[in-house]
């Protein structure tokens with residue numbers, strides 16, 4: 001739909017950007033922090049580990065000052081569960097509590113509201129050794145951890161996110177360190193873990209509403225519209241299948257407290273329906289999010305699964321789905337360009353996704369990730385000319401404004417990432433930040449912070465409340 005006049009971004013729009021603890025903090029075993037599955041998981045060859053990353057743990061004041069200089073209204077970061085509870089449960093680590101107290105206070109002193117992700121892939125290794133999310137005790141451990149966060153930070157934090165990209169942990173668990181194969185069908189195990197994570201999420205949402213009545217809490221999955229590869233009804237059906245399994249399984253439960261029917265029939269078909277204990281469905285339907293946060297990188301295009309598709313992709317990750325026999329087959333969208341790392345670029349798909357979420361759930365929406373990973377180059381004179389990133393973000397923000405004009409209740413935009421950090425699978429060379437961190441894959445150099453061209457551009461976007469792109 002074309003609009004003669006665009007609506008403006010709301011006056012209190014939450015401009016900011018995102019990071020996650022294991023990708024940005026470093027200090028992986030300092031001040032009593034315990035190991036997480038990300039700290040000790042395997043890394044693809046030739047990529048950095050997560051031990052030092054951008055060393056934000058020691059640079060947080062300088063980093064917050066840079067975010068403030070850009071005019072951030074919010075900063076989305078995650079708390080490392082293992083800084084608070086080194087073993088996931090048990091004794092609280094005071095130094096961990098102190099670090100996030102300092103970070104939150106530093107942000108507030110610069111008028112930046114914290115948006116906290118409680119759990120971003122980094123499950124405590126001690127819990128993993130006891131079965132991780134397969135063990136129902138992890139649900140209680142998460143609730144206990146959530147309670148501790150609300151007690152310690154609930155007086156100052158207004159926005160909470162439960163679990164980052166639960167759907168990606170289930171669909172790509174092996175890449176995110178949460179799966180260990182011990183003979184049982186991996187898929188069955190994963191959907192049982194999914195059920196437990198959904199319960200854990202419902203419990204902390206409820207707890208948050210009781211303990212912090214002025215705060216808001218929501219889930220943070222990776223959501224994208226799914227296109228059929230052609231107008232063939234079978235392809236449209238495949239897109240519908242994949243959308244239910246990839247997107248709505250997670251959000252229908254968070255919002256409506258019930259399993260999505262197509263996703264459930266998929267689990268039945270695969271023999272991987274979770275065991276539901278008495279009382280579980282009451283817990284799941286007894287909690288409601290205040291908003292939906294979601295990460296958007298690009299859309300997906302799929303065909304009917306029986307068709308051998310010549311453009312079938314050879315690798316799978318958060319954005320690239322390979323396929324599932326009898327359900328869908330990943331396809332290339334010939335209308336979209338790609339990033340240097342092979343992810344399609346689809347700003348219009350961002351508007352479509354925003355509309356779809358709005359129509360389905362009628363809740364405020366918060367974008368918690370969106371961005372371009374690239375091989376940035378530090379040029380002479382401390383300059384990084386990341387015009388490609390500016391183009392990417394500009395085109396997405398334009399579509400966000402169109403979605404707002406369409407009637408979508410979008411409350412904020414936090415692209416990935418505030419500063420450079422280690423990518424989930426592709427090391428430090430895949431950079432996303434507004435701030436360049438001077439290190440390479442293995443040589444830590446001086447970890448100096450350098451403002452990229454996009455830093456100055458985004459500062460002006462925020463200053464003009466999105467009017468000057």
Ligand code: BGP
Pocket residue numbers: 020023164165168222295318369373416422423424425426430
């Ligand atoms: C999301 C994760 C982030 C981040 C981002 C970019 O799935 O929530 O943690 O890693 O993707 O992905 P990558 O680092 O693989 O480029």
